[in-house]
Amino acid sequence: MFKKLLVALFVAAPFVGSVAQNTQVKLGHLDAQSLFLSLPEAKQIDSTMKKLTAQHENEIKRMEEEYNRKLAEYKQGESQFDETIKRSRTEELQTLQMKMQNYYQQAQSLLQQRQNELLAPVQDKVKRTIEEVGAENGFLYIFDSSVILFKSEQSIDVAPLVKKKMGVK
Numbered sequence: 001m002f003k004k005l006l007v008a009l010f011v012a013a014p015f016v017g018s019v020a021q022n023t024q025v026k027l028g029h030l031d032a033q034s035l036f037l038s039l040p041e042a043k044q045i046d047s048t049m050k051k052l053t054a055q056h057e058n059e060i061k062r063m064e065e066e067y068n069r070k071l072a073e074y075k076q077g078e079s080q081f082d083e084t085i086k087r088s089r090t091e092e093l094q095t096l097q098m099k100m101q102n103y104y105q106q107a108q109s110l111l112q113q114r115q116n117e118l119l120a121p122v123q124d125k126v127k128r129t130i131e132e133v134g135a136e137n138g139f140l141y142i143f144d145s146s147v148i149l150f151k152s153e154q155s156i157d158v159a160p161l162v163k164k165k166m167g168v169k
Contacts, residue, residue, distance in 0.1 A: 007050045028142040028158035030149060035159055036126060038168055045118045054115060056107040063103060125166070133161045142148065 036042050074089045081089065134142050142158055145151065163169070 001004070012105060016072065026137070026139045026156065027152070027154065027158045028137075028139045028140065029145040029148060030130070030157060030159040030162060031146055032126070032144045033146060034124070035162060038128075038163065039122065039166070040168070041122045041125075044116070045122070048077070048118060049111070049115055056111065060104060063096070063100045067093065069098065070096065129162050129165050130158070132156055133165055137161065 070089075071093060074093060078086065130142055133139075137158070139156075139158065143155075145157075
């Protein structure tokens with residue numbers, strides 16, 4: 001019994017080795033950021049975000065101008081104001097400072113939220129396309145080349161395949 005098993009192993013060993021050698025492991029890579037930046041959607045998102053950012057920056061600038069104007073008025077008349085007016089104007093300036101800080105924080109949060117909303121469908125589209133290209137072309141893994149520490153010559157750049165599938169030049 002043991003001899004038969006040993007003979008079977010020796011007979012099967014060359015076939016197992018040849019099957020393992022014929023099975024090619026395909027690894028792919030791409031620069032996801034470069035891919036994203038090449039998409040028309042990325043340019044549209046960038047344009048939208050620049051417009052929104054400019055709107056918020058203009059509002060902050062308007063608030064700063066109002067604050068600076070009121071501060072100059074306060075400093076100009078400070079020596080003539082009684083304590084009640086000084087306290088009232090000081091509180092008004094502090095309130096304006098707090099409003100500016102709150103607005104700035106809200107604007108940052110809103111801009112980040114809007115950017116995430118705009119990016120999500122594009123990121124999903126890119127991810128789906130990469131998965132489709134990987135499955136269609138028999139890749140075991142596709143890595144983002146921005147985080148790879150070593151890349152073999154056998155690794156295939158799949159960016160052209162993904163771009164082609166997405167209709168991007």
